[in-house]
Amino acid sequence: MxxxxxxxAAVMSLLAAAAIALSPRAALAHEGAFSVGVPIxxxxxxxxxxxxxxLLWRPGxxxxxxxxRVALGALFGPEYGYFPAALGWRGRFRHGARxxxxxGAGAELQTFVVLDAPPYWRLGWxxxxxxxxxxxxxxxxxxxxxxxxxxxxxxxxxxxxxIGWRFDLD
Amino acid sequence: MSGLIRSLxxxxxxxxxxxxxxxxxxxxxxxxxxxxxxxEHVIERPEISWALYGRFVSGDEVYRLKGTYEKPxxxxxxxxxxxxxxxxxxxxxxxxxxxxxxxxxxAEREALPKPLPAGQGALVELNDDPDRLVVFxxxxxxxxxxxxxxxxxxxxGPFEIWIWNPDRTSGDFTFALGVEExxxxxxxxxxxxxxxxxxx
Numbered sequence: 001m002x003x004x005x006x007x008x009a010a011v012m013s014l015l016a017a018a019a020i021a022l023s024p025r026a027a028l029a030h031e032g033a034f035s036v037g038v039p040i041x042x043x044x045x046x047x048x049x050x051x052x053x054x055l056l057w058r059p060g061x062x063x064x065x066x067x068x069r070v071a072l073g074a075l076f077g078p079e080y081g082y083f084p085a086a087l088g089w090r091g092r093f094r095h096g097a098r099x100x101x102x103x104g105a106g107a108e109l110q111t112f113v114v115l116d117a118p119p120y121w122r123l124g125w126x127x128x129x130x131x132x133x134x135x136x137x138x139x140x141x142x143x144x145x146x147x148x149x150x151x152x153x154x155x156x157x158x159x160x161x162x163i164g165w166r167f168d169l170d
Numbered sequence: 171m172s173g174l175i176r177s178l179x180x181x182x183x184x185x186x187x188x189x190x191x192x193x194x195x196x197x198x199x200x201x202x203x204x205x206x207x208x209x210e211h212v213i214e215r216p217e218i219s220w221a222l223y224g225r226f227v228s229g230d231e232v233y234r235l236k237g238t239y240e241k242p243x244x245x246x247x248x249x250x251x252x253x254x255x256x257x258x259x260x261x262x263x264x265x266x267x268x269x270x271x272x273x274x275x276x277a278e279r280e281a282l283p284k285p286l287p288a289g290q291g292a293l294v295e296l297n298d299d300p301d302r303l304v305v306f307x308x309x310x311x312x313x314x315x316x317x318x319x320x321x322x323x324x325x326x327g328p329f330e331i332w333i334w335n336p337d338r339t340s341g342d343f344t345f346a347l348g349v350e351e352x353x354x355x356x357x358x359x360x361x362x363x364x365x366x367x368x369x370x
Contacts, residue, residue, distance in 0.1 A: 046311020047370035077370070079253045079313040114253055114313055117304030154308035 032170045033058045037142055039164030041075060045157060048082045050075030052162060056090060065091045069104060081113040086126065100140075104128040108148060110158075124150035124158070138168035202346055206367055207333075213237035216329075219245075219348030223367050226262065229338035232283045235331040235345075242326050246319040249297055249333075250344040253304060253313035260341040261297040261317075264333045268292075270325035283334040293322050310369045314344065 034057055041052040052073035060066060069090045075082040088106015105127050112120040130144035144162040207224035209231055216237035224233055249264055251257045265274075265282055271291030278294035279286060286292055295317050303316040333345060 043311070045369065078255075082311075112306055112311070112313065114304055116302075120306040120308075122308065150308070154306060156308035156311060158311065 032168060034169040035138075035166055036169065037164060037166035039142055039144060039162035039166075041073060041160050041162045043075065043077075043082065044159040044161065046077065046079075046082070048075035048077035048080075050082075051164075052084070052160075054086075056092075056166075063095045065093060067092060069106060079114075083111045083113060085109045085111075088126065088128075090128070092132070098134045100132045100134070102128075102130055102132065110148075110150065120154060122150045122154040122156070123152045124148045124156075126158075130162070132166055138170070140166040140168075142166040202348070204368060206364065207233060207235075207345065209233055211235045216348070217243060218350050220346065222345045222347075223342070224333065224345065225342050226335050226340050229335050229340055231334070233331075233333035233345075235333070236328065237331075238328045239324055239326050242323055244321060244323040245348045246321045246346075247293070247295070247331070248319040248346045249295060249317035250305060250314040250346060252342055253315055257315070257341050259337070260335070260339060260343075261337070262333055262335045262341070262343045263297050264295050264317075264331055264345065266293040266322060266324065266329060266331050268324055268329035269327060271322075281336065283332060293320065295320060312369065319346075 034055065037054045037056070039052055039054070040049070042049050050073060052071055052075070054069055054071035056067045056069055058064060058067045067090045069086065069088045071084070071086040073082070073084045073086075075084075086106055086108040088104055088108075090102055090104035092100055092102040094100050105125070108124045108126050110122050110124050126146050126148035128144055128146035130142060132140040132142045134140050142162070142164050144160075146160045146162070148158040148160070150156050150158075202219040202221035204221045204223065207222040211222070211233065213220065213235055214237075216239060222235070247264065247266060249262055251260050251262065263281065265278075267286065267290050269289055269291070271293060274282070274286070274292045274294050278292070278296065281294060281296055282292070297317040299318065303318045305314045305316045306312075307314060331345070331347075333343075335341070
């Protein structure tokens with residue numbers, strides 16, 4: 001099959017753009033101090049589903065591992081609404097790589113809401129782990145799992161799974 | 171009463187969750203021994219606390235629990251139903267029946283699913299309070315409507331608990347009784363084998 005010079009040039013341009021977008025250098029160029037994520041969370045203990053947006057801030061220099069994580073969620077299930085607010089640390093590794101694993105830990109204020117009673121709240125501690133898979137440029141697919149433990153006024157455990165999108169702000 | 175409400179920290183299972191929850195269940199926090207309720211159910215150790223999970227399928231069922239106290243025993247009883255829209259009007263009733271308990275009122279007697287045997291008294295919970303207590307069960311993150319715990323001294327000897335649904339509708343419920351936690355014999359481990367009954 002023969003192609004015109006224009007077509008070949010267009011294909012080559014697209015391939016080059018994709019290669020640049022997927023390259024570690026391009027990824028590093030997108031890694032500013034902040035990134036936002038919008039994963040959808042499913043809680044395995046106490047069934048609720050909903051978005052858990054998160055903001056990551058890297059206080060150190062580009063390429064450093066440590067990030068501060070702030071996340072708020074609004075999840076709903078058959079018995080109640082669940083509104084967690086988390087503050088923690090997340091370590092992201094393999095900067096510039098297409099697949100970036102991460103781990104983290106932090107504190108979480110968990111609020112369980114029904115309409116006919118005062119809300120129940122408790123302070124918990126979470127761990128998290130997962131991977132960010134770079135799709136193109138600053139866009140990532142994020143996969144996370146996060147167990148948590150509460151030992152305060154309402155003893156209990158939790159297990160969350162999340163899948164969603166994360167975007168590095170320049 | 172609030173102590174009992176806080177004590178509603180029962181049931182669970184599987185993997186790391188199971189291990190952690192087993193640890194929690196054996197913690198000093200007061201908790202109920204979970205079990206699946208049978209239509210004819212013998213409470214082997216009525217001196218410990220139980221959370222008995224049952225389901226009305228046809229709505230016509232009458233659960234009958236039997237037990238015996240060697241000596242007089244005071245304990246709370248409570249009916250819980252899931253805090254879900256499809257259970258908003260679901261209000262199973264129960265009666266504790268034993269010799270030496272007070273005579274029920276006429277209305278209570280008429281509400282019973284079967285005649286009270288001669289010589290028996292009963293505590294009848296009609297579960298008809300318009301404003302129901304909401305209970306958060308924190309281990310499995312469940313929310314329930316409660317009939318509100320009723321503490322009752324049960325005389326020594328045999329007793330029965332009848333559970334029925336006057337509306338004859340289907341639904342899930344948890345009948346809780348007792349205070350003293352005891353997970354001896356690996357009873358709580360059974361929870362992990364039947365996740366769908368105790369959680370989602």
